[in-house]
Amino acid sequence: MKAVTISARVPEDLSQQITTLAQALRRNRSWVIEEAIRGYIQSEQQFIAAVQEGILADDAGDVVPHGAVMAEAETLLGSYSTSEP
Numbered sequence: 001m002k003a004v005t006i007s008a009r010v011p012e013d014l015s016q017q018i019t020t021l022a023q024a025l026r027r028n029r030s031w032v033i034e035e036a037i038r039g040y041i042q043s044e045q046q047f048i049a050a051v052q053e054g055i056l057a058d059d060a061g062d063v064v065p066h067g068a069v070m071a072e073a074e075t076l077l078g079s080y081s082t083s084e085p
Contacts, residue, residue, distance in 0.1 A: 010018075022032045057063055 018029050018032050022029045025032065
């Protein structure tokens with residue numbers, strides 16, 4: 001895959017953290033930055049997919065009403081607090 005150069009302004013302390021991590025891993029700063037960007041993009045893509053899945057479930061009516069969730073939580077929390085000595 002062809003590599004391209006991008007630039008970004010970051011706070012000085014973040015730049016130092018990148019350097020420190022790169023030294024600890026015996027990698028260069030570009031590798032650390034690339035791994036961070038890949039991780040961020042993967043995390044955001046997973047979040048977006050989960051939101052889309054939730055929207056589709058809601059559209060299909062495949063959800064539990066808020067009131068039912070709260071009632072179950074109160075039941076569980078109530079039984080937890082009454083089971084303590």
